[in-house]
Amino acid sequence: MNFLKLSHLLNPLKINALSSSLPATKKISTTVMSNFYLNSLKLNAKASQLASTTKLPFSDADDKSNNERAENISRAMSYYLEKMAERESLMKFKTEEFEIGKRHLAKMMGENAETFTQDDINRSIEYLLPSGLFNKKARPFLKHPEDYYPKSKLAAFGSDGRPLHHLFYTGNPDFYQIIYELTQKYLNLNRLEDAMNLIKGRMKTIHKTDEADLNTRINLTGSVWIDRNKLNVKFNMKIDELSYNKFIIMLQKLAEHSLSKREETFIGQFIVPFEPPIKLSDIPALLKDETGRPYQELEVRQRTAIVKLKLYEGNGKIKIKAPEGNFNINFFDSLTQREQLLFPFKVVDKINKFDIEMEVNNGGMSCLSKAARYAISKALCCFVSADSIEKLRLAGLLTSDSRPKERKKPGQEGARRRYTWKKR
Amino acid sequence: MSLARNLNKILSLRSLAAQNRLFNLNNNLINKSLLINSVQKRYLSNEQEPKIEIKISQKAVPHFFRCSVNDPLKHNSVHLNKFYKVDEKDLKVIDPFQECLTREHYAEFKAFNETALMIRQPAIEVIDYIKKLDLSLPAYRFVLYGNENGTGKRSTLLHLLHYCQKDNWLLIHLPNWSAVLRRSKESQPSTYKEGRLDTPIDAALFLKRFSVQNNKLLKELNLKTTKKYNWSNRDSSPEGTPLLDLIEYANTRIKYASDICGAIIREIKFQTNSNKYKVFVAVDQVNSFFGPTRLKRADKSEIKVDDITIARNFKKLLKNDWCNSVVVSTIGSVGVILPAPDRRTKFYDTSISIQNRRRVPCSLHYEGPLTPAHLLKKEGFYYLEPFIPIEVPSYSDSELLTHYEYYRDRNWLQSEDALTDDGREEIKFLSGNNPREFMRVCQTI
Structure with a gap:
């Protein structure tokens, strides 16, 4: 390096004199290096001269x-x-x-x-x-x-105008990249399996049990595949329902491969831990009366109906407090509406073992009965075991009906109903 | 399926009465080729005999829901919550036109081939009172009321009527009374006094009922009029004509029926001092005497209750200016014209059956409390005072159980689920211990 620095400083004319003064052993190397350096300098000078002054005929069109x-x-x-x-x-x-x-x-x-x-x-x-x-x-x-503000995308093309990604023309390169990787991994696993089978066949004496096979397969219990919306957010892309379903089928196929544990990190990207729809910890504790009697309190609204419920353990007495007065279950005229109240008790198999006190306001009769059903089944959760709660959930009693009241349209009698048409 | 179920019900009931007759009937049916569909064929064909369990041996065995004593004179608190059988002959005398109970009840009686009534606390209570009464004192008034509709006020009234009929009382029965005020069958201006209204057909109906109920007793007593009655300028009946003759006269001259009705009530009321007979007055829906009417005159002016001749006369029965008599009345909101608080809706009328009627604005359904003070209002309350209010409660658990067992015995409950304990609990929940609702729920099963 010292030499190079020196040579850089020295006049090219003095080099020969210098080289002669140096010992014979280092002569060759120094001369080679210096020559290369000098040539490169000359070439640069030439090129600059060419560019500025003269143009070669063949390179013109290009x-x-x-x-x-x-x-x-x-x-x-x-x-x-x-x-x-x-x-x-x-x-x-x-x-x-x-x-x-x-x-x-x-x-x-x-x-x-x-x-x-x-x-x-x-x-x-x-x-x-x-x-x-x-x-x-x-x-x-x-x-x-x-x-x-909508996020700006990075330029998908280089300075030469060609797309950077090799799957650019598929229209959805990120997604197809993942699918490409997936298939490659699946094929690789297949190849590996074949190779292992070959080895197995040769070494007949060594015998593997099924349990060992299971250890090489990925365990998906307690988890579910990622939701389409979440997938879109996670990888910043748009996938339609059909291709999402296809993708999940492919993932399933990879996960069911006998050697799928090797690709655990890849599959792990698309797995979400399964969350139980009703957590036992969320269910509120029982309240206690002045007399020490356990009860549960709830308020449920549906459309315009409001139901305030108190559920006690008891004999099946029902009190319904409406603006018109106090009633028992006969507040509801039709049998279908009364059966709404009966249904949660029947699912849990505890008919006439609870007392109901309800305060009822606004709304129509069927709407009130539905709201009461939801309130009863929610309050029942505090009294019964986890199995019964699961039964209630499966019966669809623990999901509230969130549909609002449809608005009245102008020029019509109600939401859907038209005025009676009269010729004149 | 419903047809098959009903057929099964009917067939099994008939089996209790006579099995042979049924098979004869079947043969006749087949011969005349009246079979409509395969379901009937299955039940009525000779090849596949209907599976009918004959319970003749069980008939003699007393069930716990059945009362062994069918005589209402001997009923007391020991026989509570049990069914007793009313003889058909008695029923034809007490209730000749099947007006005392609802149509649903009579349909059941027909299906069960017997008339069975439950012995309940209020009826026993009133019977106890009647036994101990000092009849030389002014008339006793009882008012039956319930906190809900359909708790069994009319059936207790029927029980009391049966008791009094057996005890040789003179019966004056006004069932389905408020229908007159709503829509009388025929009306004409009165000849006796201007501005009053005669309802001859309703009056004739009452006289007919009265004569059937008390035919035997009236013949024994041979009551005669104490006054000369002028029906018109030409027609009159002299002093000393028997009451039965008067009733017959009303049959021939229906025009005078409402006046004759008044005359008979007057005679009965003022001859009680002789202590020859006792009078039992049963009034259904007594609060309709103190409310508005739906009737109108030709000039569209409203008619009050006091303007109707028979209503005016019946109202006199409720006073306590006579002795040897007991008045038992019920109050209710169903079918009664009640003045409504809202100006837009003049009356409550439950004959309008809308499923959601409770929520419809300006609804015509009375939802207030059903106590005597609320239903009789000030006028009626002071008119009847002093009276003995008796509450007819809805079913207790044991009463509901006996009714359930009775239905089961009659094969009225066909669904297998209804026969289990869970099914019974469900019916109890759905009916809310209300007897009428219980009946209606069981009809569908």
């Missing part, structure tokens, strides 16, 4: 076309870059605005702006600008611009 293409690409690329810059400036402006707004809001609420979090913002906006708009997206909000 150069032209190269220049044109470069111009085209640069237009697309420049457009992209322009857009990116625009967006960046916009985001910068919006974030500044957001920060200022956040500070103002914190000041209005009389809180510290430094420790003002997104939850605080949401809470204070709900307080300051209460909105009854049905669609929650239409309600006022204050968020960081990154949260609600």
